[in-house]
Amino acid sequence: MQTTKEDDLISISDLIVIIIKHFKLWLTLFIIGTISSITLGVLHKDSYEYSVAISGPTYIENGEIRNVIANSILQKFLNVYFNQFQLENRHDFSQKLKLDTEKMQISAKANKSQQAQFSESVEQFTHYVTNQEGYQSRIKNWTTNIKFNIERLNQQNTRYADYVKSFQDNMGKLTSNSDLSNLNGQVLLNNLSNTIINYQNSILSNNLRIQNYQSQLQSLQSDVSTFGGVTVSLAPVGLTTSVIIALGIMLSLILACAVVFIIAFCRNTKKEICDKLNQNT
Numbered sequence: 001m002q003t004t005k006e007d008d009l010i011s012i013s014d015l016i017v018i019i020i021k022h023f024k025l026w027l028t029l030f031i032i033g034t035i036s037s038i039t040l041g042v043l044h045k046d047s048y049e050y051s052v053a054i055s056g057p058t059y060i061e062n063g064e065i066r067n068v069i070a071n072s073i074l075q076k077f078l079n080v081y082f083n084q085f086q087l088e089n090r091h092d093f094s095q096k097l098k099l100d101t102e103k104m105q106i107s108a109k110a111n112k113s114q115q116a117q118f119s120e121s122v123e124q125f126t127h128y129v130t131n132q133e134g135y136q137s138r139i140k141n142w143t144t145n146i147k148f149n150i151e152r153l154n155q156q157n158t159r160y161a162d163y164v165k166s167f168q169d170n171m172g173k174l175t176s177n178s179d180l181s182n183l184n185g186q187v188l189l190n191n192l193s194n195t196i197i198n199y200q201n202s203i204l205s206n207n208l209r210i211q212n213y214q215s216q217l218q219s220l221q222s223d224v225s226t227f228g229g230v231t232v233s234l235a236p237v238g239l240t241t242s243v244i245i246a247l248g249i250m251l252s253l254i255l256a257c258a259v260v261f262i263i264a265f266c267r268n269t270k271k272e273i274c275d276k277l278n279q280n281t
Helices: 012-021 023-043 071-088 112-130 133-175 183-219 241-280
Strands: 048-055 058-061 064-067 098-100 105-110 225-232
Touching: 012 023, 012 241, 023 241, 048 112, 058 183, 071 098, 071 112, 071 133, 105 112, 112 133, 112 225, 133 183
Parallel strands: none
Antiparallel strands: 048 105, 048 225, 058 064, 098 105
16 A cells, blocks of 8 residues: 555644644643743742952052052963862852953852852952962062062162262352352352252152052052952843743643654554554454
8 A cells, every 4th residue: 555745744734633632631741841840930040140350469659559460470370270279169159150360350150149159259269369379479579579679779768868968068068168159159059959959859759669669568468359349240141030931831832742742643653553464464
């Protein structure tokens, strides 16, 4: 017995008939799937994007915040120690943390009840970086260099102060000399005065540099830290409750139809096999 192409085609009406014949089964599967989807949606907690900026030691110069450690160097430290930190805390919330070295920030997807855990994990990481031997060694080297620069500037200021005192004494002696009333005497006094002013300006400039170095020295004692506070995304990220319910209902509908069609196909196939066997006998 040969079958035609028309016999192999299944029309929409055939599918509707199959669903009607197995309507109770189809409805039961759909209801179970829908209830399960709603349950999962209700139990699901929406996730939000938490992020916080990371900063190394900083100081203020001319009203601007400046980094003691260049960002390029700090980024290398953060990248290396972040991987180590997560390896040592495998079963912790820290596994959810993501580091963006270019933006110098740490982020994580978590529900609202986990914001405290996020802040705590970030704080643990910053302390972890600060206490690493490599970081401490680099801080010690910078501290030594800054102290050397401060000492060098102080010594320079001492010499400049001696020069100023010496020139001032010379000016006092020269002004008591009546021969300075001529033009050459006035030129000499002006030169001495300008020299004193230049040295005094150098002392003032060095003092400002010393203040900056002292600010750097003080900031080096602080930890790698966060600034600006934790920011939270306005809308949930990833799957939300409404999306889970909608997808669940759609999948339930598709699954219920698929099960009904498979059952009908299996029954029809079994019936065709039995009919052919009966014909042959």
